[in-house]
Each structure stands twice: as structure tokens, then as C-alpha cells.
Amino acid sequence: MTAPGPEDHPDARVLDHLNRVVVGRKGADPDTSYTAKLFAKGPKKITQKVGEEATEVVIAALVEGPEAVVTESADLLYHLSVLWAQTGVAPDQVWAELARRFGTSGLEEKASRTP
Numbered sequence: 001m002t003a004p005g006p007e008d009h010p011d012a013r014v015l016d017h018l019n020r021v022v023v024g025r026k027g028a029d030p031d032t033s034y035t036a037k038l039f040a041k042g043p044k045k046i047t048q049k050v051g052e053e054a055t056e057v058v059i060a061a062l063v064e065g066p067e068a069v070v071t072e073s074a075d076l077l078y079h080l081s082v083l084w085a086q087t088g089v090a091p092d093q094v095w096a097e098l099a100r101r102f103g104t105s106g107l108e109e110k111a112s113r114t115p
């Protein structure tokens, strides 16, 4: 049986669309685009934002509640999309990696790593 591909996961399409918008902002005017501003600031700023937004998801989960988890998760996914674009990773590569893992228990995978 073939592994499920991105076409089997329509929810991923919004991230595909977002990533196309993000990639299209490369070289755009930083005065008119927050994404272009991030690209202009470079990899250090982009990775720092991903770390910050991940921390904000954690704080939302621990002290703020589900609505904050939703908005902070969206911020994190957006910044992750910028990181992918900056490092030359296409969303399809991430979807393929997730699809490859379907059917393998995380516990099995962990055990296979232990010598």
C-alpha cells in the first residue's frame, strides 16, 4: 500500500498556500511586508522568532487556554513557514516526512533508536 501523500491531507493546503505567499515575499519591500522585513533581517532573526513563538505556544497552553493556543499556534506556523522558505525547504518535504511516519508507533521508533 502506498503511503498517504499531501493530497490526502487537505488541511495542509492552507499551509501550502501560506508558504507560496511567504516565498513570494522574498525580495519584496520591507516597508510594505512583515515577511519581507523578516527576510531582510536574516536567518538569526527568523530563527529567533520561531523560538519566541514556540515559547508563546507553551505559555498559552500552561496559563492562557485553548483560544490562546490557537492564535499562538498560527503565529508559530507562519514563522515556521518563513523559516522553511529561508532554508529552502518546501512544505511537501515536511508532509512527506509526516506521511512516511504513519503506521509507525512513536514508541516503536524510539525503541529502534536504542542500541
Ligand SMILES: N=c1c2ncn([C@@H]3O[C@H](COP(=O)(O)OP(=O)(O)OP(=O)(O)O)[C@@H](O)[C@H]3O)c2ncn1[C@@H]1O[C@H](COP(=O)(O)O)[C@@H](O)[C@H]1O
Residues within 6 Å of the ligand: 018, 021, 022, 025, 032, 033, 034, 035, 036, 074, 075, 078
Ligand atoms: N500569517 C501571518 C502572520 N502571523 C503573524 N504575523 C505577524 O507576526 C508578527 C508577530 O508578532 P509579534 O508580536 O512577535 O511581532 P513584533 O513584536 O512586531 O515582532 P518583531 O518586532 O520581533 O519582528 C506580527 O507583526 C504579526 O502581524 C503574520 N504576518 C503575516 N502572515 C501571513 O503572511 C501574509 C503576508 O504578510 P506580509 O508579508 O506582511 O504582507 C499575510 O497575508 C498573512 O497571510
